[in-house]
Amino acid sequence: MPLTILLYPGPADRRYADPIALPIFSDQRPPRGVAGWVDWRRGGLISQWLEEHPWRESDLHLIHHPAKAFPTLLLRPSGQFEALSAQRIIDIIADLIAATARAGLTRFSLAVADLFPEDTALKDFAEDIFEGLTKGLAGPWGDKVEMIRLFWRESDAENLVRELRRFRHHLEQPGKWEVMLETDLPEEKSSKTPVG
Numbered sequence: 001m002p003l004t005i006l007l008y009p010g011p012a013d014r015r016y017a018d019p020i021a022l023p024i025f026s027d028q029r030p031p032r033g034v035a036g037w038v039d040w041r042r043g044g045l046i047s048q049w050l051e052e053h054p055w056r057e058s059d060l061h062l063i064h065h066p067a068k069a070f071p072t073l074l075l076r077p078s079g080q081f082e083a084l085s086a087q088r089i090i091d092i093i094a095d096l097i098a099a100t101a102r103a104g105l106t107r108f109s110l111a112v113a114d115l116f117p118e119d120t121a122l123k124d125f126a127e128d129i130f131e132g133l134t135k136g137l138a139g140p141w142g143d144k145v146e147m148i149r150l151f152w153r154e155s156d157a158e159n160l161v162r163e164l165r166r167f168r169h170h171l172e173q174p175g176k177w178e179v180m181l182e183t184d185l186p187e188e189k190s191s192k193t194p195v196g
Helices: 033-041 045-052 086-102 122-136 154-171
Strands: 003-008 020-024 061-064 072-077 107-110 147-151 177-185 188-193
Touching: 003 154, 020 033, 020 045, 020 086, 033 045, 045 061, 045 072, 072 086, 086 107, 086 122, 122 154, 154 177
Parallel strands: 003 147, 003 177, 020 072, 020 107, 107 147
Antiparallel strands: 061 072, 177 188
């Protein structure tokens, strides 16, 4: 059965039950993007954790706290957002995926939108995502992962799906991963719609 990569261009509150992996940046306090939204929904839980725990960039923290919204969080200190490079994006994605898979989670979300530097071409970012996925799923736990939902922005979601498919086709066996755009439809909570 192929791994399903779902690109989700909607608000995180529609997927609040998923375990979610989040990069946390030292120059973004309080957290911004999806991480900021999750922090707000959880009543400042991430901000409080940042204040109470010493963090090193090599640390990964799994927080499981019973709640309706985002009960399982995996946080990765990711240095400064302003200092992101392609290799750091790949390493952050790989670390988040590997740690989430090692924790036994077979279905989870990843806030890739929080890793996107605006001055980066979408095709280059798609390659970084793909390399991070490949690296993160390389261990023995990677075969157990069934679905990874990537939070992204609506404006260019279809283009990112096409770029991810292109890299999947050229760099990996096409049947190993299925890349899809996930959309919310008014008459149902969600559906999976293949794109081009």
